Amino acid sequence: MSKPRAVVLLSGGLDSATCLAIARERGFDPIAISFNYGQRHKSELLAAKKLAGLAGAAHEVIAVDLAAIGGSALTADIAVPKGGAHLGAAPAIPVTYVPVRNLIFLSLAYALAEARGAQALFIGVNAVDYSGYPDCRPDFIEAFAKTAALASKIGREGRSPEIIAPLVTFSKADIAREALRLKVPVQFTWSCYDPQLHEGFYRPCENCDACILRRNGFADAGYQLSKEEIFGSPLALA
Numbered sequence: 538m539s540k541p542r543a544v545v546l547l548s549g550g551l552d553s554a555t556c557l558a559i560a561r562e563r564g565f566d567p568i569a570i571s572f573n574y575g576q577r578h579k580s581e582l583l584a585a586k587k588l589a590g591l592a593g594a595a596h597e598v599i600a601v602d603l604a605a606i607g608g609s610a611l612t613a614d615i616a617v618p619k620g621g622a623h624l625g626a627a628p629a630i631p632v633t634y635v636p637v638r639n640l641i642f643l644s645l646a647y648a649l650a651e652a653r654g655a656q657a658l659f660i661g662v663n664a665v666d667y668s669g670y671p672d673c674r675p676d677f678i679e680a681f682a683k684t685a686a687l688a689s690k691i692g693r694e695g696r697s698p699e700i701i702a703p704l705v706t707f708s709k710a711d712i713a714r715e716a717l718r719l720k721v722p723v724q725f726t727w728s729c730y731d732p733q734l735h736e737g738f739y740r741p742c743e744n745c746d747a748c749i750l751r752r753n754g755f756a757d758a759g760y761q762l763s764k765e766e767i768f769g770s771p772l773a774l775a
Contacts, residue, residue, distance in 0.1 A: 540566040543657040544650040544698070545594070546642060547571050549584030550728040551721070551751055552661035552704055552712055557592055558719035559703050560659045567594045568653060570646050574638070575604025576611050577731065580739035583772045584727035591722055599645055609635040610730070617731040619742070621749040630669045633730055633746060639672035640681065643700075647685045650698045657699045666709035666754065668746050678702050709754025717760065724765045727772065738771040 543565035547553045560567045569592070571585040582598065589596035607613035610632040618631055643660065650658050662673040671677060682700040686692030704712055716723055728751045729741035741748055748768055755767050765771075 540564055541657070542566050542568060542650075542653060542655040543659055543701075544568050544570055544646050544653070544655045545659040546646055546661065547585045547589060547594075547596070548661075549581035549586075549588060549726060550661075550747070551716055551723060551726045551754075552663055553585075554588050554721050554723075554726045555712055555716040555719065556659045556661035556703060557588065557594060558716070558721050560657070560701075561592065561594075562719060565657060565659075567592070567659075568649065568655065569594045569596045570649055571596065571598045572642055572645070573598055573600045574612070574635075575602050576635075577617075578611065578727070578729060580729075580732045580772050581727045583739075584725060584769065587725050588722070591725070597649065599649075601641060601645070603635055603638065603641070606636060609633060611635050617742075617745050619731075619744045621744075621746060624668065624746060624749065630671065631746065633668060634670050637672060639670075639677070643681055644685070647689065647698070651689055651691050655698050657701055659701045659703070661704050662702050663704050663707060663709070663712065665707060666750055668750075673705075675702070675705055678705065708757070709750050710757035713754040713758040713760065724763070724770045727769045729769065732772075734774065737774050739774065740771045741768040743768055 545567045547569035569589040604612040686697040728747040730745040731742045732739040
């Protein structure tokens with residue numbers, strides 16, 4: 538018998554790569570989906586391609602120009618916060634928030650799931666050690682699942698794919714442990730929001746929110762890892 542299909546949102550980062558491994562472990566045949574949305578850290582797409590290949594997963598890249606909308610340090614000429622002083626300072630939402638990004642991405646992923654007959658949709662959002670984004674929280678995921686079911690043929694026919702956010706209540710240390718348990722090649726994942734291009738290679742800045750959360754997660758989990766495993770290996774300019 539063929540395995541059930543699952544669409545997995547794969548940014549190229551630690552969380553989404555762990556989600557891809559979880560989907561595999563749960564017996565799904567994953568279709569990884571990434572987005573070229575005008576982000577300043579396009580290096581993550583190189584990581585996503587490599588990770589999908591290592592996992593033996595089909596990989597789709599969809600272009601959607603969120604840079605035309607702007608309003609975020611990831612899609613406009615706005616400085617990326619460094620140092621992490623604001624992390625955990627609820628209810629502040631930093632300028633790295635991209636307006637309704639996960640609503641857009643989940644809608645497109647759901648459409649792909651419907652078109653390909655997938656029975657599940659995995660997303661690696663996290664609402665514990667994160668930057669406070671509103672579209673990474675459980676109430677949003679629950680509401681999206683209900684709305685998508687109403688908006689789709691498969692939903693009206695009672696065949697909605699399950700929306701699975703397996704990391705939503707995990708700490709970053711929990712995610713680090715899960716990634717290494719599943720043998721995710723963490724050195725090939727990319728989390729940095731503000732990559733530095735030097736001598737033909739993208740290198741992580743090591744000081745943006747994503748880099749700090751990732752470093753702290755591995756440290757809190759008690760792992761002694763190489764610099765490449767902690768922050769991700771440099772990526773050659775495509």
